[in-house]
Amino acid sequence: MEESKKCAVCGKSAAFYSTYLKQNLCKKHFERMLIRRVRSNMASNNIRGYSFRIGNENKCGEAFLEFLFKEYTKGKTLTLKSNTLEDFSIAVMRFFMFQDESKFKISEKGSFNPLFNVSEQEIVSFFSLKNKKVTLKKRSEKEKAVLDFLSKLEERRPGGMISIVKAGVALEII
Ligand SMILES: [Zn+2]
Known part of the structure; x- marks a missing residue:
């Protein structure tokens, strides 16, 4: 019998392998x-004291943001956009492959995308562990082709999509 995988934090039986942390987790x-990653994305961009409006750019990301920010704080309104790691890595690849300018950035005046390093696969797993289904974003043929390429890269080199997003940030593409 195959030995079951253990959580890197507590040693209990693992439910998920995080390519981001390169660890098995319960x-x-x-x-x-996953929640800590989103909060830390916001903290490192000094996002506090706002009330949030949640954007509908990505159904899957939107469901996750609505789950996390059910109770809004009072203050100036900031739009939390729902683009995910897939959206941003597609945008960076499209820039490299077709010179397509990205239509969105991680941080813009009046809005922030806290899910830039959170994948739809992670969000789907997050909700499936709660027996909830989420809808994946509908994509154009061009986006599907780029995402297919990225998924194969991710299989060969876990964390590849994150690296592409980091390169996109450094080059100010996104
Ligand atoms: Zn654990």
């Missing part, structure tokens, strides 16, 4: 690390 710690 349900509790998978959820925690």
